[in-house]
Amino acid sequence: MAITNGALLNSVPAPVQQTLVTNYLDFNQDMGWAQQYLPDLMEKEAEVFGPRTISGFLSQVGAEEAMQADQVIWSEQGRLHLSYKCDIDADHVITIQSDIDGNGYAEAGMLTHGVRLNDTVIVAAPTGVYKGVVTVIGTGATGADITVKTYDGTTIPTSGNTAQQATTLLVYGSEYAKGVGYNQKGGTHSDTRGANEPDFKTFSNKPIIMKDYYEVSGSDTARIGWVETATEEGGAGYLWYLKAEADTRARFTDYLEMAMLEGEKGLDATSETAVDDFLYGADGGERVGTEGLFAAITSRGNVTSGITGVNAATDLAEFDAILAEFDKQGAIEENMMFVNRATSLAMDDMLASMNSYGAGGTSYGVFDNSEDMALNLGFSGFRRGSYDFYKSDFRYLNDLATRGGINAAYAAGAIRGVMIPAGTSTVYDQMLGKNLKRPFLHVRYRASQTDDRRLKTWVTGSVGAATSALDAMQIHMLSERCLITQGANNFMLMK
Numbered sequence: 001m002a003i004t005n006g007a008l009l010n011s012v013p014a015p016v017q018q019t020l021v022t023n024y025l026d027f028n029q030d031m032g033w034a035q036q037y038l039p040d041l042m043e044k045e046a047e048v049f050g051p052r053t054i055s056g057f058l059s060q061v062g063a064e065e066a067m068q069a070d071q072v073i074w075s076e077q078g079r080l081h082l083s084y085k086c087d088i089d090a091d092h093v094i095t096i097q098s099d100i101d102g103n104g105y106a107e108a109g110m111l112t113h114g115v116r117l118n119d120t121v122i123v124a125a126p127t128g129v130y131k132g133v134v135t136v137i138g139t140g141a142t143g144a145d146i147t148v149k150t151y152d153g154t155t156i157p158t159s160g161n162t163a164q165q166a167t168t169l170l171v172y173g174s175e176y177a178k179g180v181g182y183n184q185k186g187g188t189h190s191d192t193r194g195a196n197e198p199d200f201k202t203f204s205n206k207p208i209i210m211k212d213y214y215e216v217s218g219s220d221t222a223r224i225g226w227v228e229t230a231t232e233e234g235g236a237g238y239l240w241y242l243k244a245e246a247d248t249r250a251r252f253t254d255y256l257e258m259a260m261l262e263g264e265k266g267l268d269a270t271s272e273t274a275v276d277d278f279l280y281g282a283d284g285g286e287r288v289g290t291e292g293l294f295a296a297i298t299s300r301g302n303v304t305s306g307i308t309g310v311n312a313a314t315d316l317a318e319f320d321a322i323l324a325e326f327d328k329q330g331a332i333e334e335n336m337m338f339v340n341r342a343t344s345l346a347m348d349d350m351l352a353s354m355n356s357y358g359a360g361g362t363s364y365g366v367f368d369n370s371e372d373m374a375l376n377l378g379f380s381g382f383r384r385g386s387y388d389f390y391k392s393d394f395r396y397l398n399d400l401a402t403r404g405g406i407n408a409a410y411a412a413g414a415i416r417g418v419m420i421p422a423g424t425s426t427v428y429d430q431m432l433g434k435n436l437k438r439p440f441l442h443v444r445y446r447a448s449q450t451d452d453r454r455l456k457t458w459v460t461g462s463v464g465a466a467t468s469a470l471d472a473m474q475i476h477m478l479s480e481r482c483l484i485t486q487g488a489n490n491f492m493l494m495k
Contacts, residue, residue: 045229045243053250054396055257058483061336061420062441064454071206072444072484078199082114085165088125088158096144097165101489105165109144114196120175121148124168127157133175203300207446207482208263208290210255214248216241218463218471245475249457252477256455260443260483261396263292293441294415296485297493302329305495315350316384322419322492323385330490332421334388339417340397340407343494347391351379389419419492440490445481453480 083100095109102110115121119134136147148156148169225238231246266273266288275288297303302325304318326332339347381390397415398404407414421440445454456478459465463473485491 045227051395053254054399054402055253057338057394057396058257058260058441058443062443062483064443064445066447066452066454067207067444068446068448071204072482073202073204074484074486075200075202076487078201082119082171082196084110084113084115084169086123086167086169087165088156088167090158092147092155092158093145094123094148094156094167094169096146096169100168106144108141111141111143113144114199115146115169115171116174116194116196118174118176119171120173122170122172123148123156124170125156126166130154130156132156205265205291205444205482205484206287207444207480208259209478209480210252210259211476211478212248212252212255213474213476214245215461215472215474216244216463218461218473221463221473241473248475249477253455256479256481258396258402259290259292260481261293262295263290263483264295265289265291290482291485292483293418293485294493296483296488297418297491300485300488301491301493302489303493303495316354319384319389323387325492326387326490330421330487332490333386334422335390335419335492336422337389337391337417337419338394338397339391339494340394340404340415343416344391344393348379351382390422394418413495415493415495417494419494421487421490440486442484443481444484445479453478455479 079100084096085098085100085102087095087097089095096113096115097106098110099113115134115137117134117137121132121134123130123132130148130150132148132150134146135149137143138145150156220241221239223239225240227238227240229237229240229243231243231250237243266275272282273288279288291299302322304322326335379391381388383389394417396402396404397407397417400408403415407416447453458476459473460467460476461470461473462468
């Protein structure tokens with residue numbers, strides 16, 4: 001079944017910089033003043049799109065906090081146990097390439113690993129799983145090369161250079177001979193075992209400055225209209241500029257949230273781009289952009305495209321794969337899902353199919369449905385394994401004028417939803433010099449005793465409180481902010 005939109009669908013963006021004839025009744029155009037009957041004017045403006053704003057998502061899942069610097073730097077714990085991705089060459093030497101979370105392949109290997117002599121390890125190679133003891137560790141440029149002798153005397157086969165990082169190595173303990181120290185093997189070995197230092201990862205983000213303004217001439221502020229307008233904030237009246245200003249403010253508020261979701265960080269300050277040249281000049285040397293939620297999850301989190309490739313997370317097999325991935329990460333048991341309409345309905349169908357009466361439609365959603373009550377065909381949450389998932393519609397992903405339109409235009413790159421862990425994370429704050437508990441998502445905005453740039457608004461012109469000779473009223477809006485996504489490895493982006 002196809003849905004065809006009407007030719008006169010009221011979906012054309014309204015804001016323009018000139019007066020339109022459609023804003024007024026022109027009796028001379030069709031009817032003329034000579035007609036004998038006056039039309040019945042419906043002066044109340046019809047609200048045909050429902051709530052048009054999409055803001056509110058970040059306020060549900062995060063918090064806001066002031067900052068006084070040009071960037072935010074935070075550190076996150078590294079993994080506790082030593083696990084690495086490796087290669088095995090033709091001489092059966094294991095070369096450590098990256099930690100278990102790494103994706104890059106280093107030709108020279110990872111020289112700063114934590115594997116030491118006498119460590120007992122599990123080696124999962126393409127040909128099997130082997131257990132043994134580390135007997136040799138290279139030095140200098142060969143520091144990533146180690147030799148493992150197995151307990152059963154088997155030689156670990158080569159994986160070949162074509163199978164890059166095809167082998168996984170896990171340290172599970174150590175074993176020493178009697179009466180020897182850390183730096184000895186049988187009383188004669190002199191290589192130093194060395195001590196392991198805790199590892200952590202440092203991330204940063206920078207705020208961006210966002211601006212907008214609305215302007216109306218002094219004459220137009222004193223002109224009454226015949227249409228009674230209404231705004232999302234509940235205000236109403238016959239002065240059109242009041243609605244226009246309210247719509248500009250509502251759109252700017254949405255931009256504040258959309259920028260935190262969609263923001264992209266430019267290259268480092270040493271790499272000039274056209275955007276950097278446009279904003280700061282040819283020798284600006286500034287890093288432009290900011291890392292939004294979607295970019296943070298894509299680069300540091302998890303992405304699922306669904307088993308069928310049509311809708312993400314629409315069957316239990318896909319959810320089981322998601323659970324397995326969460327088990328590898330922080331294993332946070334409560335997660336909130338914000339999804340588009342298609343994915344929400346697909347999840348409802350998936351959960352309903354688990355009920356033996358679901359196919360007949362007699363028990364779908366609320367399992368005590370009766371003929372005297374409305375049939376509930378939806379689910380707000382469910383539990384699978386040890387994980388709880390709470391589902392909510394995400395208007396931003398549905399609205400044709402926001403991400404909904406982008407998803408429709410390019411289905412291959414569509415974002416169907418996002419999973420966000422509930423609770424807080426413990427991080428080290430560089431500014432305060434101590435560990436703090438914060439929501440996984442929070443917005444940082446610039447503020448001081450002199451200027452609060454969370455959402456700054458001021459009026460200029462000669463209308464009202466006159467501040468200049470301009471025969472107009474200008475309402476300015478400004479914000480400087482960025483989004484901090486902590487523990488992105490616990491997030492899941494559904495595409």
